[in-house]
Amino acid sequence: MPASRRNTVERLDRPSSYATSKNRRKNNRRDDDQRREPTPEFDDKLKEATTLYVGNLSFYTTEEQIHELFSKCGEIKRLVMGLDRFQKTPCGFCFVEYYTHQDALDCMKYIGGTKLDERVIRTDLDEGFAEGRQYGRGKSGGQVRDEYRNEFDPGRGGYGRAYADEYYDD
């Protein structure tokens, strides 16, 4: 009876609702065509997930730095740096893949929300890296969030790129 084993304290190693809503979107799309039961496939994926999405990195954070920190939670199987789609330079996120699910969970608990390169980083369970996901999806090649930022963030290319011209013209 899993309900009785529910912890009295919230867990830090649960996937964010970003991952969950991603699944929801997928299912909704299908709903238009034909009604079908929500597949358990997605939950299973995250239950065994060994990959983490790591966000809010500085553009200048190196693979070695990430290795140094993340290997404190277990041996790293693969590290994929997030790149600007056009310039092929790091754009502030990465995927870290461990050998075991437990390592990934531990990383969520112990490393998520701490600092790397003096920035508080974000970790989220991920269903697994697929080719193409290493690139930013923003209009100008980086991450979407870097398009419209009106604060200056020196670690992530200054102002949002959509505004950059405006600011720099002044």
Add this chain to the structure above:
Amino acid sequence: MSRSRSQWDTGEPMELDLPYRPACSPNITSTDSSDTNCIRQNVYIHPERSALMQDDSSFSHTEVDPRDLDFRFRPSVESSNLALSSSRSRSKYIRRTRHKSPPRRRSDRYEEPRIYTYDSYIPSYRRRRISDSSDHSRSRRDHLTTNTDPLPSQFAQRAESPLVVAMADLDMRADDRDDRRDRGRYNRDNRGGNNKRRRDDEDDHHYTPRDDRRVSQRRRRDDPRDGHRRGRYEEPPFPKLRRMIINIASTAKLPEDESIEIARLLRDNFDDDDVRNQFFDVFTQLIIDQPFKIPFVAAVAFYGNQIKAEITVEAMKRVGARLQDALAAGQWREFKLLLRFFACLQPIFEEDGIFSLLGQLFDTVVDLQSANENDVVGIELVKTILLTMPYAIASGGSRFHEKANELLNSTGIVAGNTLSVEGFIHPYDDELEETVINYHSVIGLLQQQLTSESQSGWKLACIPKFHVDALQRTNPEETLSTAPATHVFPTFTIPSPVNPGPKPLFPEAYFSLFANSESSTVPALTDIAASLIRDAIVDTIDQLDFNREVVAKFLVDLDCYWSHGTFANRGIALDKFVQEFGTDKKTYKSEDMAIDAIFSLLFKLPTSEHKLVYYHSLITQCCKAAPAAIAPSLGRAIRTIYKNLHAMDLELGHRFLDWFSHHLSNFEFRWRWAEWIDDLKLSKLEPKKAFIIAALDKEIRLSFAKRVRQTLPEEFSQLIPVRLDEDISPEFKYEKSETPYAAEGQMLLQQLRKKATHEQVQETIDKIHSQAEEQGITDVLVPSTDAFVTAICRLGAKSLSHFLSCVERGRERLLNIAQESESARRQIVTSVVEYWKDQPGIAVRIVDLLLNYTILAPMTVIQWVFGEHMGAGEALTESWVFEMVSNTVTKVTNRNRQIASARLQKGLPAEQVEMVDATLTKDRDNARELFKYIADACQGLSEGAADGLIEKETSGALSAEDGQLIRAWGKRWNMVFIRKSAIEESVVGEQAVEAKIKFLAAQPEPEIVELAKVDDTNGAAAENGDSMVE
């Protein structure tokens, strides 16, 4: 701007009662909540609960501006929407308190109404925020953002100064970006939608695990901003009960009253099956999750017995079932905690109560110990018995003293016994240094403490106690018609054979940094409080590893869970503490106890319960939660450890190093390096100097050289090579023409870059071979390997991925080298380390990767370290060498453990059993060979018998003192690997594996193994979205 919404702005009721119980804040109970002004003016604090936070020196703010008193009702110091939010939050507060509980009956024990002065009531989260905002003015991007902080500047300054002063000790500041958004996380946009945008914003700085949980439909619909006010809302019974029990002893009320209130509410809803079932689920889980609260949870059952005996019967049934499961599965920690619940109920049991079970357990111990003198399960059981006893005596009273003394007499033999394996787990070499804590086994110490406690009449001062007649006092009309029921102690079966549990057990050492200090901020080793409080802290930390934020909060609130007067005021400065409590050995400093406990876990031998990084992040979290209180304690801890580094176990020294550098990386690398300047003059072979060098290297690995250099005094700068400041690859030695085989080396680089064919590369290599032959080099493969590997390093210098793709290109050749010549194989390591000599961390990482490719074998690395690299033994001081060796050893032992656990699978087919057994035997022998090699080498160095050492000592290249230092290093190295080897034997050795196989065969059902797993699931799919602390 997006960071402006406050917590008062949220629609989340749970948050509302929490701000009144944060660190160092006063407890507030309003007597008449119908009048807004009354809330502000008539606040009562129970004298016991209030003393915890009065007169809090490090936080005190002397001047009080009456206008500041209104501050509490401001939505936020930064809210731009002041008026609106303020009125809304106020009304919400009133509503909340109105339906929460009837006005508290004031008894004579309460003091006169007290009006809060600013300095006593400003809650810590607010203080933190004040410090944040002052921080912000200094942050690098703040000059570019407009200041939206409406806080009067003099206020901010006033708040800042004591914080800064207090923290100056560690030079550490509160994290500036930590919780500002957390507070407003629920509806920073109250409109519900706009999730995408919010997520992207959230991504910006914040880690908010539940950031995007939407507000419930009902709450959104009822949002007062929509123009219609929400009607009065009765909280349904279960959520209310759940909230009350989870927050027990953490709120403003007296825990006694809370327990009674919960029991009454439960009585009213006892017939509702759902409510009852769900409540007891939470009830049981709470015992396991939050060990501090066990006495209070038990109090619910205790008063429940007087209110409605069925409550207690049900509680015992549910907790008992879980206890039996834990016992059967060998979940010793859970078993201990659940047993403590029964111990706290001792007064309601007939006859001996829990002592009958403790007696049975001890009989089991005797059986176990007589069957096997090295038995560790028995030790675990004795620990459980000894830690349960005090709770039973504290609650049961004097009629059990006799029984307790009897039991204590019998446990003495087991507790006083020393196992051979205990020789490996000494945190300090106590022959070497007198100021450190001597080795004490946890149970040995417990036995002594309990014995002295029994001689002084079992005072057990720190355990919270409850009044039997509290019920009548809170409500005199409700007198009981009959005396409360007594119960038969439930029967439990102790399985035979006893399940040793899923984790390998070891005896434990009691570790404390402060126990020997003169200021007596923590209980003396002879004081039972040392073990009791430590045990509860340790369990809290290890049980709740999945939420360090909550653990940090518990540690800050430590004084709530122990009897009044156990601790001095929070955040009290050390000198003030010594002045007030220096002679009083029964009052402790809660921060020191928390830090002491965390370090005891970080320094637990042979292995820590969780990954070490958990304890790193927990300390970081504590510093964020209560910077002014924790930082000075932490500073003292660091200095204590640093001072005795030479006597500390080498592995622990490395754990400290790892933590220290990681911790500083979270706090802008602030540390008072200046106080260690004198140690720079020391020889490189001195542990302190070696530590400084290693710490800087580790810091650079997590950051970059230029940044770290900025944080250091000038004197330290020379320890960081200048070259590292420029962001360029290390030089390629073949670019210099004087290097042998320069042309060929460069050629190889070109060829690798252009992905030349195998033949072309071979041509270049052959050229090196022929030249080497001419020079009379015996193994020509060595220089060619050097050139080839160095070229790969150069080409892959950009990043580890680049390196890996280069290795991929030369993989076949490298594997061939590995097959052909051992010396060439070791040359691979030499070349890598030489290329990355200024950044040995990268070399360590690369060697690790090459082991995975089997280009290197574990033995290659070990032989290289103790052969090519060791010199006279100077290499022993280099932390990265230790890292390389222990990484390699860990790789080997992990593999063996995997194989062993594969062997222990239930229902493995016979032919596979054979195969697994064969692999295990082979790999076990390999591991033994590896350990033996290390042990021999270390032994040689520690006894001064190693060739390199003798050579240099006789030639005078090494002074006699340095020779002694190297011997000491050799001894410490030896200890580490002897221990590792012994531990592996106890886990994957023939005896251990056979014993486990035998045990498994004796088990009828395999389900026991499953039980351990349930709690570990993170519930990826489950909707377990509630929590106790936001």
